[in-house]
Amino acid sequence: MVLGVAVLFVICAMAIAAPWLTEFDPSAIDPVARNKTPGSVATVRADDGSTREARHWMGTDSLGRDISSRVVYGARVSLIVGVSVAVLSVTAGLAVGLVTGYLRWLDGVVMRVMDGLMAIPAILLAIALVSLSSAGLVAVIVAIAVPQVPQIVRLVRSVVLSVREEPYVEAAISVGTPTLPLMARHILPNTLPPLIVQATYICATAILIEALLSFLGVGIPPETPTWGNIMAEGRTLFRVYPHSVFYPGVFLSLTVLAVNLLGDGLRDTLDPRMRKRL
Amino acid sequence: MFAYIARRLVATIPVMAIVAVLVFAMLRLTPGDPASIIAGAAATSQDVAEIRTRLGLDRPIVTQFFIWIGHLLRGDLGESFFFKKQVADLVLDRVGPTVALSTMTILWSVLVAVPLGVVAAWKQGSWIDRVVMGFSVLGFSVPVFVIGYVLIYVFAVKLSWLPVQGYQPLRDGFGGFVGHLVLPTLTLSVIYIALIARITRTSVLEVLSEDYIRTAHAKGLPNRIVLMHHALRNAAVPIVTIIGIGIALLVGGVVITESVFSIPGLGRLTVDAVLARDYPTVQAVILLFSLVYVLLNLVVDVTYTFLDPRIRY
Numbered sequence: 001m002v003l004g005v006a007v008l009f010v011i012c013a014m015a016i017a018a019p020w021l022t023e024f025d026p027s028a029i030d031p032v033a034r035n036k037t038p039g040s041v042a043t044v045r046a047d048d049g050s051t052r053e054a055r056h057w058m059g060t061d062s063l064g065r066d067i068s069s070r071v072v073y074g075a076r077v078s079l080i081v082g083v084s085v086a087v088l089s090v091t092a093g094l095a096v097g098l099v100t101g102y103l104r105w106l107d108g109v110v111m112r113v114m115d116g117l118m119a120i121p122a123i124l125l126a127i128a129l130v131s132l133s134s135a136g137l138v139a140v141i142v143a144i145a146v147p148q149v150p151q152i153v154r155l156v157r158s159v160v161l162s163v164r165e166e167p168y169v170e171a172a173i174s175v176g177t178p179t180l181p182l183m184a185r186h187i188l189p190n191t192l193p194p195l196i197v198q199a200t201y202i203c204a205t206a207i208l209i210e211a212l213l214s215f216l217g218v219g220i221p222p223e224t225p226t227w228g229n230i231m232a233e234g235r236t237l238f239r240v241y242p243h244s245v246f247y248p249g250v251f252l253s254l255t256v257l258a259v260n261l262l263g264d265g266l267r268d269t270l271d272p273r274m275r276k277r278l
Numbered sequence: 279m280f281a282y283i284a285r286r287l288v289a290t291i292p293v294m295a296i297v298a299v300l301v302f303a304m305l306r307l308t309p310g311d312p313a314s315i316i317a318g319a320a321a322t323s324q325d326v327a328e329i330r331t332r333l334g335l336d337r338p339i340v341t342q343f344f345i346w347i348g349h350l351l352r353g354d355l356g357e358s359f360f361f362k363k364q365v366a367d368l369v370l371d372r373v374g375p376t377v378a379l380s381t382m383t384i385l386w387s388v389l390v391a392v393p394l395g396v397v398a399a400w401k402q403g404s405w406i407d408r409v410v411m412g413f414s415v416l417g418f419s420v421p422v423f424v425i426g427y428v429l430i431y432v433f434a435v436k437l438s439w440l441p442v443q444g445y446q447p448l449r450d451g452f453g454g455f456v457g458h459l460v461l462p463t464l465t466l467s468v469i470y471i472a473l474i475a476r477i478t479r480t481s482v483l484e485v486l487s488e489d490y491i492r493t494a495h496a497k498g499l500p501n502r503i504v505l506m507h508h509a510l511r512n513a514a515v516p517i518v519t520i521i522g523i524g525i526a527l528l529v530g531g532v533v534i535t536e537s538v539f540s541i542p543g544l545g546r547l548t549v550d551a552v553l554a555r556d557y558p559t560v561q562a563v564i565l566l567f568s569l570v571y572v573l574l575n576l577v578v579d580v581t582y583t584f585l586d587p588r589i590r591y
Contacts (some may be wrong), residue, residue, distance in 0.1 A: 119568040123530030124548065128560055129304060131552045192558030208421050212534060215423055216549055232425065235538075238427060239435050239442070249424035257419035264415070 007258035015075035019184025053212045070225035071248050077226040078255060081141055084197040085206035089145040092194065093152025098183055100153065102159025111157075113148040122147035124207055131218040140219050143232045155198060159191045199265035205255045211237040211252050227252045248274075281582060290572050298350070304344050305557050336575045346561070356558035360551065368547065376532055376543035378455070381495045383528065387470040388521065390434045394471070395478025395517075396505055399486060410475055417472025422531050426465040445542040462539045466531045469474045472526055477520040481513040490510070498505040508573060514585040522578030529567050 060066055100110040115123070129143035163169060164187065170184050213219030214228025215235075222229050227248040234244025330336045349356060354367035358512035377575060434442040440461055445456040485491065486509055494504045533545035540546075544563060551559035582589045 112296055115293050116300055119297050119572050121291055121526045121529040121567055124564055127552055242431050245427050253420040259414055260419050
């Protein structure tokens with residue numbers, strides 16, 4: 001967990017400090033410097049006409065764009081997508097789960113819809129959703145979040161169902177606590193520990209799926225530097241220049257690994273019962 | 279038992295109906311006009327309108343839905359907008375590679391993951407356990423296509439042991455068929471192995487603390503017998519369950535793996551159809567994948583009775 005947090009901290013810092021860490025504009029096309037191998041030196045002309053030497057640490061892609069700059073900027077997209085999807089799907093799932101767990105008559109209908117959603121493989125659903133709407137960051141986030149909602153609903157609902165039978169909830173009802181404060185004060189807090197853990201895993205999944213969508217060419221537009229886009233661009237020349245697939249792949253894997261480790265750590269501390277389940 | 283299977287089969291109907299409504303609504307409510315895509319950039323608005331009428335896209339959306347469902351129930355999946363073929367034929371053409379790849383992946387994953395999980399549980403806390411668990415976390419974190427490219431680079435480009443990409447049907451020779459599937463199978467199985475090994479370990483660990491395991495050891499039975507007959511047998515239900523649930527993961531992986539290795543299967547078809555906004559094909563493929571998922575999980579539930587005689591339906 002400590003390792004996970006440390007790696008995540010570095011990646012976050014990298015994403016925030018991207019403009020200061022990079023010597024090249026991530027989307028600047030340089031026809032002279034196409035497919036440079038990692039470590040090659042290039043001359044950069046600044047706006048005032050002066051020139052300086054800069055190194056392509058991870059080489060360049062087939063349009064001459066600097067891969068290290070693109071990888072550093074790509075961290076921004078991945079982190080934004082990961083966190084937004086986690087927040088969005090947890091919020092939506094929490095709302096639906098609380099309501100269906102509490103209002104019995106809604107339960108049957110909503111849970112059948114959720115069963116239906118769960119029967120569609122998540123990645124397939126995300127691909128279909130995103131490619132059929134206009135490509136862009138928001139569309140990608142929504143498309144990744146929707147398939148994650150049912151599991152949150154199930155989780156919240158199961159907690160609500162077990163908590164509502166507890167004596168303290170019955171006591172609260174018997175002294176006439178209105179429904180909304182009852183949910184907020186007595187039921188909601190019980191759902192939070194497993195939700196935080198689940199949100200971490202969803203964040204990791206979301207980062208993976210975003211990279212995957214970009215890689216397949218249905219995600220965020222290709223000129224935006226994202227890890228998936230860099231790899232999609234590099235795949236055609238992969239046999240000769242593996243570096244443009246390799247570096248973003250390493251960063252992507254490290255980030256997801258770090259988030260997963262964080263999730264495992266949170267699970268063990270927040271919810272010891274879940275430890276047995278998986 | 280048969281009554282149970284029949285009941286479960288009937289119960290899949292509402293689930294699939296909901297999937298159908300969801301898939302249909304999702305594709306129709308999102309922006310993007312297939313008629314103008316088919317017509318191409320040079321088409322006049324009249325051409326587009328003509329295509330729209332021909333495909334039935336000018337009718338009210340509810341009418342379109344019932345026409346589609348009606349055809350579907352008669353086994354008619356419609357005609358692909360993009361490939362200009364019957365969707366059913368298209369799916370049949372593409373189903374072979376996907377079935378071959380998934381079957382090989384499931385077999386390989388189970389063969390590798392279950393023993394790994396059992397050994398990790400048996401030697402809990404040892405270096406074997408830590409390696410297996412480490413692999414399992416890593417397996418969840420490294421994306422399928424990264425694994426695919428690393429394997430291609432090492433085994434196909436550098437060592438030239440195996441073909442880089444492509445697919446060869448079984449009727450063109452067994453060697454080529456297997457050779458083309460080795461790397462995709464290895465790629466796709468990583469996440470599946472990670473998942474199954476993890477659950478196997480947890481579930482065997484739980485069983486190992488039972489009294490009857492101690493009794494078996496006390497009787498002087500060798501470890502192998504205790505692990506296989508007493509521990510694994512009783513730990514089987516969660517393992518089989520996760521193999522079923524993991525199919526969803528596998529389907530997602532198939533889409534990517536087929537793209538990375540240029541395998542002309544259903545996953546590749548899905549991506550192509552989605553990019554071309556080919557509604558009938560996308561609908562059919564998603565429905566098919568969901569149906570397979572639901573049915574396989576029914577099979578999983580039924581196998582419980584063989585694994586654990588206490589479970590009766």
